[in-house]
Amino acid sequence: MVNIKINGKELKVEAGKLILDAARDEGHDIPTFCYQADLMGIGSCRMCLIEIEGQKKLQPSCITPVMDGMSILTDSPTVVSARSSMLEFLLTDHALDCPVCDKGGECELQDMVYKHGPHTGRHAEPKHRHHGKDYVLSPVIIKNSNRCVQCTKCVRVCSEIVGVGVLGSIGRGIHQEETSFFKTYLDCDHCGNCIEVCPVGCFMRLPYRYTSRSWDLKSADSICTYCATGCRVVIEERDGLLVRSRAQLGVGLNSETLCARGRFGYDIVNSDDRLTTPMVKKYGKLEPATWEEAFGAIRKGFRSSSPARTGGLISPRMTNEEIYLFSKLFKGPLQSNNVDSSMRWSPEAVEGFAAATSMTAGGVSIFDCMDSQSVFVVGTQLSDENPVVDYIVRRISNANGVQVAIASSRGMKLDSCASQTLRHAPATEGDLLGAAALLLADKDAVRFAGNADFNSIKATGIDTLAARSGVSRSEIEALVSSFGSSETVGIIAGTEFLRFPEGSASLALVVEALRGAGKKVTVIPVLDRCNQRGAWEMGAHPGLGTAYSREGVKGLGFAGMMNTASEGKLDSIYIVGENPVVEYGDGNFARDAIGKVGFVVVQDTFMTETAALADVILPGVTFAEKDGTYTNQEGRVQSINRLLPPPGDAKRDLEIISTIYNIFSGTDDVPVKKSAGIFAEIREKVSTYAKVDLSFNNEKNTFNDLDNKESLVGGSSASLSMPQVTGSAASSLASDGHAGFTLVTGNHLYHSGRLSLRSEILGGFIKGAIVEISEEDADRLGITSGEKVTVAGSRYKAELVLKTRKGSASGVAFIAENYNDVPVHKFFRRGESVASVKIARS
Amino acid sequence: MLTEKTLEKIKQIQKNYHSKKSAVMGALMAVQRDSGNNLTREDMDAVAKILDVNPVEIHAVAGFYTMYNWKKPVGRHHIQVCWNLSCSLLGAEHLISHMEKTLGITLGETTPDSMFTLTTAECLGSCGTAPMMQIGDDYYEDLTVEKVDKILADLRARS
């Protein structure tokens, strides 16, 4: 602590604190352009100059730390006049075309000049113009450099946070222009963070261009509904169309950043293909119907099916309230535990993953995880699947020198921040971690003596495990020794553990061994659907009830329902927001099976392949048209708010589900229109949600503490078991025979499931399906990035474009699960996610 | 395409630094020297690959320093006349118009035989010997019209 004075007031502040922060904490308004808490300080714009008594020159407060005895003046006449002069200089070469500038009305330069600036200028020289007309820099960026204030935030965010670094400051002085290499059209991550940080109208959104003035927009606080990172967004509408989704500095764990999906995937809401009226099958054909007819049909359809032959599948993109009520409907009035929310994963895989990542212990903040000395990323394509977590890891590890190790079979953007990258064979997370667990447990044999999982890997032996994973023993030893030298270890574990559930047991052993060695271990599960964690915690699982409590009778998971259906033994199914016909790991099987179900209800926002098979279709709404809460992967509960009315005759999903609930409970005990009421019930019935505080959400946090731990779910006493799963991936590969490449899947950077494919903006980023292999493999095959190739497996063959990826393991091919033209699951055996394929130039 | 010779030079320069990309300025200079006093977009791309950085970082370095010639091609001898305060007070403008006349070009242009390019520079840190100019790597100081004529004639003769 040091003693300083700000504007005469004596204060004690932390040593090393920036003058700017100290002054802002005291409520003094110091304007800034180039300062941004999360970026490297450069002190270049000189807006934040302040006076330190006894020093002749003014000092930039954004890079000057406090020192004992300093007396700081933030509003002295010299400071005020310097501010005004800086603005006068900025305006000498500024285009001043506010009337035609998209930023007008929300421009930091306008606001600053209004507040601090000279309202007349003395410079009469001709202005420097970088270029004539605005130029297009990417499918989403349009650029006007004549308005630039040269804060270089765009350049810094792109390299320091996004980790792409395709922008630079070219030239110097007034000639300096922030742009791409020779202004080339960008093939970047299309995240638009450069647009968001730009204080003026230089980097602008192409899709939003000239659609509205900021004061004509209506907005609502919401959450991105793609991956489970849980980024906060503000959605904005004009004349009934959603025109923008943006992030706010200091709000939510993402602060100002988003990925392409979060910033540009909003336009699905405006799609012309939205379902707007209920449909009921009459004489074998789906016809538009009234809600009464639809509910009438459902009353009849479900009445005649027995509980054991009834099933429900709800999308992990639905709100907690909807999923809670849906599970309650099945497990209550319909008396069936056949409920699932994870079509792609088995119920056992889910339980094992939840156990390995200690989800029952309650929410854990990513910032606590990053507070560790070393962080291990495993079983996730983090940079593609959870881009904003990638940003957070990059930013904090670079700033605080956190040691990052990444185990993956594919290369990823985050590799450049890692001190160790381990490249293992696909689906061998379990072997790799098993070997690590054995090395770690070396000194602690007693603890694991009776542990069956441990004994089984011990019987296999370190060397065999290492050999299977394709990672050398010495690399695994290096990983273990980096854990050894850290008191605190963070682990970020993702969806590969759900695809290849045999890895979870080893993950759990590693965590236990580290904890046994006295280390503080913080595990963050990372997921790819916005409310997957919430869905599990609301009891949309056949074996687990709310907060992971064990159900007395285990119901059928989705795979079980499909097997039962294919034998003609499922009487009815209610599917909300999922499209198994294209997304289940054997679409044709799902199509046949659903075709054999007596009565099918599909509730969705779009007409899907699955909805086409339904007896009743119920038009629901998107996130922009409803209220509710989501629980992100860390266990943070955050709310969304409605901005638009449901389109046409569509109804809010909670209203639909509660009406159906009331039909079957025979009472009116669920209020049909309010989500708050259901959340109150969740608080009451789900112990881990009792204390969750939603109030902080979206209060602008001026101090850049992005964490709001009061919204994390609490821990429960539920105990999960580690289900025994055998190496299905390995057996699947063995039966395929070795064809050269092992094909794996996951999410594309621009997409999340199939929903995002409805976005025209996101659709513009990639044309057609891509198969990705390592640069070295491509060289070996003599194929260059961009060429057409044929990928042939024993079940399916497809032609697609080849791209190379830096740093991927040899022999690994990847096709994202998001393409309509090449449904990757067709390569796989039902319910599996790995296959052997041949790749050749077509 | 960078020649073997240039690639070798870059390798040598890299030895002076801990990190690959620290060699950026030396590498760019080596390329410029070996390719007729100019840097092209392809050159920058090639340097970026060698140093393992995004090409825009190379572009930003080249763009910051007036010694890299990439905006438009320059001639064999790049004349940069200082026109900052001291030099201007002592007649820089006069020297410039003299050279414009004798070379038959205006500021920023290159003679048709690609021998000379005439540009200006901000203070080159040699105010004590103003007016001055830099041609290639060399400083020419305490200039007069006569001295300038001789310098240009010598250069022409040498080439």
Ligand code: SF4
């Ligand atoms: S959109 Fe993202 S990746 Fe592309 S230039 Fe902007 S910040 Fe960089």
Ligand code: SF4
């Ligand atoms: S383009 Fe915008 S963000 Fe980038 S330097 Fe200019 S004003 Fe700053």
Ligand code: SF4
């Ligand atoms: S997709 Fe995930 S990382 Fe991207 S903005 Fe949405 S929540 Fe954030």
Ligand code: FES
């Ligand atoms: S904000 Fe301090 S110099 Fe730019």
Ligand code: FES
């Ligand atoms: S002004 Fe010309 S060298 Fe300084």
